[in-house]
Amino acid sequence: MPKKLGFGCMRLPLLDKNDQKSIDTDHLNAMVDAFLARGFTYFDTAYVYHAFKSEEAMREALVKRHKREDFTLATKLLTRILKSAAEQETVFNEQLAKCGVEYFDYYLVHNIGAGSYRQAREFDTFAFVADKKREGRIKHVGMSFHDTPELLDEVLAAHPELDFVQLQLNYIDWDNPGIQSRRCYEIARKHGKPIVVMEPCKGGSLALVPEKAEKLMKAYHPDASAASWAIRFAASLEGVMTVLSGMSALGHVLDNTSYMADFRPLNEEEHRIIDRVTGIINEDTAVPCTGCRYCEAGCPKKIAISDYFALYNSAKRATSANFSSQLVYYLNLALTHGKAGDCIDCQQCEKACPQHLPITGRLKDVAQQFDNASLPTR
Ligand code: SF4
Ligand code: SF4
Incomplete structure (x- = not known):
């Protein structure tokens, strides 16, 4: 049975933390090798990650150094940055070259929300990716989604051809009225779509929880990291195909793979602890930002x-x-x-x-x- 942990390639190790392009190749090689050696196979990148450098970094660290049948690769098409429908073909071919592959195992229409859905319809993006699947360039077509459950329902009803959906699911957003993780999950289940989970640790913030919350977790599992609770929460949900963790260091790979190699869903007591931890964190987080940086590209004042x-x-x-x-x-x-x-x-x-x-x-x-x-x- 495939393991339920994916390697998110949005927060790769950097040589200079202020330069998203300065990916630390040696460190990344070691991370990729360790991930594969422990029996995990799923890698998730995107055209825009790391200022457009993540796909190339994965070609060097993964594709060139490992057999194609030993891993699965997911990447994404962001319609927001395109000026015309014709550019989809150009970008798709560029992505194949940047990743150094003949086909993508998983390909997603990236970051669907009200605005990008309008644009995807204008560009006929879903038909474009369906064509690529027919041509054998994509094995599984999906979308990543960031908007209301109502829109998710509408998009999934309009596109039954989608093989899977990628959702932001984590215990802190589960009942967050801004994100509505729970309701989005329920909609995806209603449509029978396998789910890839993104942001299980909410941009790393659930890997570093307030001291009071950490004490509760440590009292139950003295050696388990805070991140392990968040990833296991997401992986415990029925219908979840894989949980992406944006790993930035070899230590993250070793920790994540240690408890996901032989995955055990959360038990009732662990769920109760998560509920208490959620309450503590909600009291404590001033701005629930995930660190995705989508906001920064267009800022005329270059505010970090x-x-x-x-x-x-x-x-x-x-x-x-x-x-x-x-x-x-x-x-x-x-x-x-x-x-x-x-x-x-x-x-x-x-x-x-x-x-x-x-x-x-x-x-x-x-x-x-x-x-x-x-x-x-x-
Ligand atoms: S504020 Fe910016 S970095 Fe934070 S979640 Fe929103 S888009 Fe992402
Ligand atoms: S100037 Fe202010 S409002 Fe405008 S993009 Fe930058 S942070 Fe946002």
Whole structure:
């Protein structure tokens, strides 16, 4: 039976954490080798990940160094960045070349929501990918989805040909009114679609939970990581085909594969612990940003939105009122990016945010936290 853990290629190891293109090839090779050696096969990349470099990185680390039958590769087509329907063919061929493959095992229409669905209809994207499947260039066609359960129902009803759907499912978004993970899951099940889970750890935030929550988890499983609870939660759901984990270090691969090699669904007591942990985290997270960075490409002020939110969340969780390492990082980032207070309220970012976050309002909070603060001189 295929193992339910996929290697997400959106947060690969970097040589320079401020440069998404600076993928650490040696480190990535070791991660890919370890993942395959432990019997896992599913890799998930996309045209736009790592400033358009993730697919090439996977060609070098995976495709060129391993037999084609030993892995499955998923990638995605983002209609938002295309100017015409004809560009779909160009990008698709470019993706085959960038990945160094003759076919994709899984191919997804990327990030379907109200706006991108309109565009996909305009470009006839679903027919385009169906043609590629007929030509043998794609084995399984799907979509990744970030919008309401009502729209998911509409799209799945209109496209029964889709082989699977990729959804954001994690315990913190399960009943989150902005994301509605539970209802989206139920819609996918109603349509009988196998589910690939993305963001099981909510952009890594569920790998680092508040101390109070961690204590609850450790009391039950002293050696299990917080991430293991989040990934097992998603993998325990019926109909889930694989759970993607965006791994950035060999340690993540070794940890994830250790408990997913012989996967056990959560038991009732573990579910009760997750419920309590959810309550603690909800009290504690200021801005539920996943770090996907979709918002940043169009920002005229080059504001490091996701990094600022991550720092803001950490600052809000910090137990020490003295030295703030978050402020150090913030000031460093602000040397090469706009500060939070430089936002001109143009709303570009909010249109791109799959989490529907009120980014401009929250940047005002970030500005208040950091923009006028200074580091102690001694
Ligand atoms: S609203 Fe602010 S953060 Fe968003 S894109 Fe415009 S300037 Fe950038
Ligand atoms: S603000 Fe939204 S789009 Fe930007 S990184 Fe966070 S979740 Fe992604």
